[in-house]
Amino acid sequence: MPPISDKKSKPAKNVPTRLRGFKDILPEEAPFWQRAYSVASKLLNDYGFSEINTPILEATNLFKRTLGEGTDIVDKEMFTFTDRSRDSVTLRPEMTAGIVRSYIEHGMFNRTQPIKLWSWGPLFRYDRPQAGRFRQFHQLDIEIIGNSREVADAEVIFLSHLFCQELGIDATVQINSLGSTEARKEYNKVLKDYYRSKRRLLCEDCKKRMAKNALRLLDCKQPSCQPFIHEAPQLVDHLDDESKRHFVKVLEYLAESQVPYVLNPYIVRGLDYYNRTTFELWPASASQSEASTFAQATADKSAGEPAAAVSAPNAIGGGGRYDGLIEQIGGRATPAVGMAFGLERVVDLMKSSKVSLETAGPDVFLAQLGEEAAKHAFLLFEKLRSAGVRAVANFAHEGLKGQLELANKLGVVFAIILGQKELLDGTVIIRDMENGIQEVVDLNKICDEIKKRLKKTRD
Ligand code: AMP
Secondary structure, three states: OOOOOOOOOOOOOOOOOOOOOOOOOOOOOOOHHHHHHHHHHHHHHHHOOEOOOOEEEEEEHHHHHOOOOOOOOHHHEEEEEEEOOOOEEEEOOOHHHHHHHHHHHHHHHHHOOOEEEEEEEEEEEEOOOOOOOOOEEEEEEEEOOOOOOHHHHHHHHHHHHHHHHOOOOOOEEEEEOOHHHHHHHHHHHHHHHHHHOOHHOOOOHHHHHHHOOOHHHHOOOOHHHHHHHHHOOOOOHOOOOHHHHHHHHHHHHHHOOOOOOOEOOOOOOOOOOOEEEEEEEEEEEHHHHHHHHHHHHHHHOOOOOOOOOOOOOOOOOOOOOOOOOHEEEEEEEEEEEEEEHHHHHHHHHHHOOOOOOOOOOOOOOEOOOOHHHHHHHHHHHHHHHHOOOOOOEOOOOOOOOHHHHHHHHHHHOOEEOOOOHHHOOOOEEEOOOOOOOOEEEHHHHHHHHHHHHHHHHHO
């Protein structure tokens, strides 16, 4: 199969092209997406999660209230517009907000808790398009709503890691704790004090972050701001006792279930609603190069030089606990934890880790001659498919020669030929593609006959 090129070829004049930051998922890529979806659905259904699909378009207020003003997503990245009723609506930039809205709206709190959900679909962010970053992208989302215990954090992380493993992706968990909402508020003050004397040297976005939401300063990706991030007071030193205990227990669960993790104090996540556990999954290769860049930055720092920039790795996914969110949008206080995978990145890693998607090719080519035979060929094809025979046909070809050439190219074991005469007689011809020997068989017995012969060639 030819390699997939995602480059925009120069369009002819007046020919529509896709929007900047948007991507076509071409047929060559589809097997990777299908594999990822089938692994996700099997794994999550096995662990008692149910699939949920919420609308792509929601009221803008939902995202403003859940994600928080001052976050990059709300301030700069939402696809928001006014609809024909003059209501402000937004293409969802993440899934959790819609899922908890649905949880409240459908009274899921009245069912036995926790509610374990997963979702799969497109999201929209007006991000600056670059490698691995699109304006429409897809996520697999996993949520456990209604369980405050450490085991829920651990289950989400364990399953995220397992999903990577089952797809042949080597990933590590980078984990941190943000503590309670109160402890975070305290820490925000400490952080503001620390940044005050550096204000002049910060990027324009960070100056705004100082006023609006100091924790976001640790999220900045600007190289010039990295040294300040690495010298900043650490959240982990300001955790409340209950959050510390919770964090240690989550780590114990992970150790016991053999999930490799790295403690990373910079995993603060870009959204306001997280508390306690936050984590990301990084490709193992990124974790290593990231660790060495970080070591370099620290070494430079201790030598009194400005620290080297630590670029943000391309995380495959991330998430955390969000105990206050449901109450914040009008539901009753309900603890919850969740995560999301960026599927474009998952698929890229599947490709680079050379995951084999080899599936068995077809065994049988169904050739048809003449209009009447072509009309009947659909039914015959379906009979073969239902009987478990891997059949292929090309209804665009009319001549037998062309169809047999195609059958040869596909490497099938047998061709089944259905012509006008055979149709009248209630028969078909089976052609052995290796030696060209043809035999007439009863049309009604074709499935058994073909299966018998295929079995013989395999034995
Ligand atoms: P977030 O919802 O920001 O926590 O992101 C979770 C995951 O979604 C990230 O780790 C990425 O893999 C993926 N992701 C986020 N934004 C984008 C984007 N603009 N394009 C592609 N993938 C993205």
